[in-house]
Amino acid sequence: MIEVVGLSKARAGVTALADVDLAVRPGEVTAIIGPSGSGKSTLLRCVNGLETFDSGSISIAGHRLGPGPQPPRLLERVRRDAGMVFQQFNLFANLTVQENVALAPRVVTGISPDDAARRALRLLDRVGLAPFAAARPATLSGGQQQRVAIARALAMEPQVILFDEPTSALDPAMSEEVLEVIVDLARGGQTMVVVTHDHALARRAATQIVELVAGRVTRVGPPR
């Protein structure tokens, strides 16, 4: 599903990623752990083209990304197949909860607004937030917002979902809500890559742990 080979990236002369290899098979949940500034998020953002890299290559869902800027059309296809969930949720502040989930299917895949709305409601139900469909994101708790963000990513039916520190901005109770959703997705066979320093999350959801220190992979293996 994902094959990262020899990925290196430097920012302002400082090494961010050094010769990183990573393989993610379908149905696998990979947790990328490591201290702050170790390059975890950078690696994840390179995988869906939000950042460029200097050398190496990334294969993802049948697409291949090379070093440097990539053509916009390629990036759009990669991102359609690789959903992303951010630490700060980044729900669209100008739209309701339901519109947040329905927007991309409508404008990117071009399904009808009615179908998009129906699908959005189903996904909101799956993360337990159907009653909040008409609410504005700002009125929801952090945990609820992150669940909406997951529903938004699912709406594109991605082959893999990338999570960038999904629980770091949440208190323990709200983290638990989000974790349950992720565990539920894992049971359903959803391929996921989760950047986190929440060891509970890594332990309960991951089938593979990758540890990154100072931009280098220091450990790959099953959870202990």
Add this chain to the structure above:
Amino acid sequence: MKTMSTPRTVSCAALVAGVALVIAAADGATAELDEVRARGTLVWAADQEGGGPHVFLDPERPGSLTGFEVELADMIAAELGVQARFQQGQWDRLPLLLGRSVDCVINGIELLPERKRDYACSRPYFAYGLQLLARRDGPLASIEQLAAAGPGGRWRVGVLTGSAAEVYVRSRHDLEVDVIGYDGTIDSLEQVQSGVLDAAMMDDCIFNFYADRFARLRAVGRTFAGGYYTVLTARDTPRLTAAIDEALGRLIADGRLKALYDRWDLAGRQQILALRDAAEIPVAGRRSLRQLAADTLPMLLAAAGMTLLLACVSFPLAIAAGLAVAVGRLYGPAWLARLLTASVEVVRGTPLMLQLYAIFFLLPKIGLALPALVAAVAGLALNYSAYESEIYRAGLKGVPLGQFEAALALGMTKWQALRHVVVPQAVRLVMPPVTNDFIAMFKDTSVCSAITVIELTKRYSVLALSTGRIVELAVITAILYLAMSWPLSLLSRRFESRQERGE
């Protein structure tokens, strides 16, 4: 909100009343003859934009004024034993300078009943006739043709705003003409030549003077509806007025005035004969306040409608263009961003008046003659788009980057992300400053009078001068402006409070 509006309304009314008092009080500060003599200068007002042969910049000696009235002012001042000093003013507002910085107005001011009512008028010093002018290759061959619509509908006739030509042609309700007022006579000649106007009407001496420069134009028929020029003084300086009258009498009697007109090729002998036989002009009556309101309110309301139209059509165009420019600068390719940045600087760095002039008077020279209203809307929209683009740029930058990234991460193109996510948020963010600019545009529409669009301020100025009721009409006009901008202020404050509540 409700409790706030009452004291504000009161304070606005107090402001209007205060301004009116200041205007009324300023009339007291007029210099009488002895003050003029003590000072040693006679300050006379004219508009060098009005052109020749009256007062204009000397092409031989750039920077200095010439014209038969420049010489006449020198001669009158010499008769009073003082030096003449020139004061520039806009032609249709020259009389307003009397009693401020100016002792008299000498600039082809026609002797009309309304002028005699509002100002002191000297004995006539020059006789003029009105002349109609058109293109040599145009369809207009006689003034009688104006009574029926021309090949392009109603005839479009340009006049100098506030001139006798304007008064005359507006009073001829039997003519199928649209009268368009200009701030300078040359402007109207230019516009006849470029085909924007069918004809222009002005004092004969003006066209005689410029005939060579506008060789493609010709006089249509003979002169008609003539009259006299007078030196205007304030009503409360009778001794100055009398001294100017006596000075003119001596200049006429000893032949110096005839010599002056002969030097300027203005048929001195005919002038002196006409002045000798000048008939007494009656003084116009003063209307009651009720009558004044009844006579002027429909025109002021129509002009307020024009102000509304200009702002309400121009502003949406300005924000659409401003938004496009802001998006282009932030998200477009580098060459486009540089081009747009340069354009914004050019538009922001030049006055609205100049832009309107360029669109209205210069574009016809390259074959693009826009009607005045279209030119006004284009100019306002262009000017404001530069300012709005800066506001939207700040708004777009104020939307967190995460919003844009989240949209991209769902597979949206850059433009889809902007359209559905970033721009809607930016637009909401800048609602208060944008509404504020809308209010500002309401007031800036008055600049459009420079390109012949009659909006509220221009209509006020014309009516105030023709009726002499400067203060009363100022109050009515101010109230009309407030009535238009007040709802917008409320709207702007509502946006702000909504934003503070975080909706």
